Amino acid sequence: MPETTSIIPVILSGGSGTRLWPMSTPETPKQLLALTADETMLQLTAQRASGDHFAPPIVVANQRHAEEIEAQLKAVGTPAQALILEPVARNTAPAIALAALAAGGGDAALLIMPSDHVITDTDAFHAAIHAARPMVDQGWLVTFGIDPHAPETGYGWIHVGEAVAPRVHKVARFVEKPPRDRAEAMLAAGDHVWNGGIFLFRADAFLGALAVHAPEVLHAAQQAMLKARHEGARVHPDPQAFAASPSDSIDYAVMEKAPRVAVVPVSMGWSDLGSWDALHELSACDGSGNVCKGDVVAIETENCLVQADGVRIALVGVTDLIVVANGKDVLILPRGRSQEVKKLIEAMK
Amino acid sequence: MPETTSIIPVILSGGSGTRLWPMSTPETPKQLLALTADETMLQLTAQRASGDHFAPPIVVANQRHAEEIEAQLKAVGTPAQALILEPVARNTAPAIALAALAAGGGDAALLIMPSDHVITDTDAFHAAIHAARPMVDQGWLVTFGIDPHAPETGYGWIHVGEAVAPRVHKVARFVEKPPRDRAEAMLAAGDHVWNGGIFLFRADAFLGALAVHAPEVLHAAQQAMLKARHEGARVHPDPQAFAASPSDSIDYAVMEKAPRVAVVPVSMGWSDLGSWDALHELSACDGSGNVCKGDVVAIETENCLVQADGVRIALVGVTDLIVVANGKDVLILPRGRSQEVKKLIEAMK
Numbered sequence: 001m002p003e004t005t006s007i008i009p010v011i012l013s014g015g016s017g018t019r020l021w022p023m024s025t026p027e028t029p030k031q032l033l034a035l036t037a038d039e040t041m042l043q044l045t046a047q048r049a050s051g052d053h054f055a056p057p058i059v060v061a062n063q064r065h066a067e068e069i070e071a072q073l074k075a076v077g078t079p080a081q082a083l084i085l086e087p088v089a090r091n092t093a094p095a096i097a098l099a100a101l102a103a104g105g106g107d108a109a110l111l112i113m114p115s116d117h118v119i120t121d122t123d124a125f126h127a128a129i130h131a132a133r134p135m136v137d138q139g140w141l142v143t144f145g146i147d148p149h150a151p152e153t154g155y156g157w158i159h160v161g162e163a164v165a166p167r168v169h170k171v172a173r174f175v176e177k178p179p180r181d182r183a184e185a186m187l188a189a190g191d192h193v194w195n196g197g198i199f200l201f202r203a204d205a206f207l208g209a210l211a212v213h214a215p216e217v218l219h220a221a222q223q224a225m226l227k228a229r230h231e232g233a234r235v236h237p238d239p240q241a242f243a244a245s246p247s248d249s250i251d252y253a254v255m256e257k258a259p260r261v262a263v264v265p266v267s268m269g270w271s272d273l274g275s276w277d278a279l280h281e282l283s284a285c286d287g288s289g290n291v292c293k294g295d296v297v298a299i300e301t302e303n304c305l306v307q308a309d310g311v312r313i314a315l316v317g318v319t320d321l322i323v324v325a326n327g328k329d330v331l332i333l334p335r336g337r338s339q340e341v342k343k344l345i346e347a348m349k
Numbered sequence: 350m351p352e353t354t355s356i357i358p359v360i361l362s363g364g365s366g367t368r369l370w371p372m373s374t375p376e377t378p379k380q381l382l383a384l385t386a387d388e389t390m391l392q393l394t395a396q397r398a399s400g401d402h403f404a405p406p407i408v409v410a411n412q413r414h415a416e417e418i419e420a421q422l423k424a425v426g427t428p429a430q431a432l433i434l435e436p437v438a439r440n441t442a443p444a445i446a447l448a449a450l451a452a453g454g455g456d457a458a459l460l461i462m463p464s465d466h467v468i469t470d471t472d473a474f475h476a477a478i479h480a481a482r483p484m485v486d487q488g489w490l491v492t493f494g495i496d497p498h499a500p501e502t503g504y505g506w507i508h509v510g511e512a513v514a515p516r517v518h519k520v521a522r523f524v525e526k527p528p529r530d531r532a533e534a535m536l537a538a539g540d541h542v543w544n545g546g547i548f549l550f551r552a553d554a555f556l557g558a559l560a561v562h563a564p565e566v567l568h569a570a571q572q573a574m575l576k577a578r579h580e581g582a583r584v585h586p587d588p589q590a591f592a593a594s595p596s597d598s599i600d601y602a603v604m605e606k607a608p609r610v611a612v613v614p615v616s617m618g619w620s621d622l623g624s625w626d627a628l629h630e631l632s633a634c635d636g637s638g639n640v641c642k643g644d645v646v647a648i649e650t651e652n653c654l655v656q657a658d659g660v661r662i663a664l665v666g667v668t669d670l671i672v673v674a675n676g677k678d679v680l681i682l683p684r685g686r687s688q689e690v691k692k693l694i695e696a697m698k
């Protein structure tokens with residue numbers, strides 16, 4: 001990447017998802033766990049956007065995770081230039097506004113990345129960033145469109161429009177989480193991609209778009225940062241000012257409304273790791289189709305995902321099962337039904 | 350039961366089985382666990398032979414369980430008259446010899462009971478004891494033959510011979526654990542019963558039979574008791590003397606050899622609870638065929654046995670599964686395969 005100015009990675013660590021319960025909990029959300037490698041999802045995200053062409057990251061996170069995030073980033077040599085600790089969660093548009101302001105609000109390019117996604121082909125990711133950069137420098141808001149391989153109803157989709165530069169296309173339309181038949185039609189048509197929630201734009205371009213399309217978000221973020229408390233790299237936005245912001249996603253607040261929005265389709269081994277099934281699919285299996293982690297004894301067991309943390313799991317003669325246990329909870333469900341963790345969490349409330 | 354002298358229950362608590370792993374372990378064997386009721390198997394065994402016609406029990410146990418056994422028996426109001434703490438395990442013949450000597454070796458009737466069996470119909474059990482008593486008083490060694498309902502290859506069987514008193518038959522022959530076809534033939538013939546390991550005989554009759562058929566066992570037990578250390582109700586047989594005993598079952602050492610051996614067939618809801626499947630069969634199921642104990646959340650789950658101790662188990666969409674977890678271990682296997690716990694224990698060694 002021959003760009004003269006470094007890209008500032010902005011890592012969004014706001015997720016408190018429970019889709020990988022019992023491993024992911026509000027105390028230890030998915031991004032802080034090592035699920036696909038020895039590194040945590042956060043560490044992998046930071047490493048993916050480090051090196052010559054990247055500045056140290058800005059991280060936006062829940063204040064309860066401050067110490068853990070600092071320790072994890074330090075451990076892989078990618079300390080944050082700013083760790084913005086949200087006093088309350090207000091979705092992605094306000095979070096990114098804080099980061100854009102912390103970056104100075106000028107023409108620096110910001111690479112917005114969720115902290116808990118898998119990207120196995122970093123080269124493809126970097127090439128897509130490289131392709132996007134000229135339009136970004138001209139003030140376009142760029143999203144990366146994930147090459148779809150299934151009629152997913154859990155993602156937003158993007159209708160890819162005309163090319164405006166090599167590999168860069170205008171967004172014809174954003175499509176909210178579609179019904180199944182619509183998803184199948186989009187997959188078959190071949191001109192739609194998944195909205196992966198990864199963006200590249202200049203700070204000023206984003207803040208300018210906010211000023212037009214979501215002025216209340218911008219105002220709240222500005223006030224929160226004006227009155228912010230600084231503590232080393234930690235930034236504590238003013239709680240009252242930030243809490244006044246509407247809770248909006250970047251898609252809804254800006255991307256779906258701004259005029260110069262582009263998409264770079266890319267195939268880079270992306271996954272949002274939204275379920276235990278997704279982890280099983282991503283992981284290298286043993287000869288019996290099992291993915292075992294921790295203290296696991298499996299006899300005549302096939303095509304299972306077994307994760308043991310703090311306990312030993314012993315299985316005989318089971319097939320196509322997902323088993324995840326820590327010292328407090330044991331989750332058991334068949335492969336293909338891991339989205340139903342939600343039902344359990346509801347039932348346990 | 351109109352007998353003039355009380356029967357002395359002899360409870361054998363030597364089992365250290367691991368068939369109900371991970372709940373049963375050498376530290377907390379099956380008899381010390383509450384599996385079928387609020388009471389433990391030991392407590393249920395003691396209660397089953399308490400009341401007007403029974404003296405306080407003599408218990409033979411591993412010395413590591415002394416305090417737990419005392420506490421459990423005290424809690425249900427059936428303290429032992431003697432708690433004989435074996436310094437080493439030497440199978441049932443030497444254990445019963447210790448108890449017979451502790452009982453004074455006279456004409457007192459001893460009711461030998463494993464401490465970890467289920468008997469749901471206590472009235473039937475008492476009636477069988479009552480039927481056996483006249484022959485016992487005449488010096489016969491009586492075993493109770495369990496009415497068989499399956500071609501079990503894991504039990505010894507007894508060929509029921511001619512009647513010698515109402516309900517009491519000579520033992521035609523003991524059959525060691527048979528192959529499947531033999532078991533099926535015995536079940537079909539209708540003249541065989543299972544050897545449940547429950548016996549009734551006079552102490553002197555048993556010791557006399559030992560003197561003839563297993564004199565080394567008798568000698569070792571006598572020496573061990575002569576040099577025993579007494580501590581309240583606790584009896585510590587001399588370790589060196591007891592260790593010198595051959596390790597023999599009562600069946601092999603005495604019952605298969607003595608001349609006056611009888612069997613009282615009885616149907617009393619007996620089970621040796623030899624597997625998690627056996628427990629599932631014995632237990633009352635909910636409307637979905639599940640037997641759940643502890644902190645269990647089950648959604649769309651059918652015909653499962655789920656036992657949670659110290660952890661929470663959450664299931665969605667599973668069927669015919671046995672799941673047993675404590676704070677250290679999680680066991681998962683399909684119903685019908687719980688005998689294979691053995692394989693796991695071997696694999697974990």
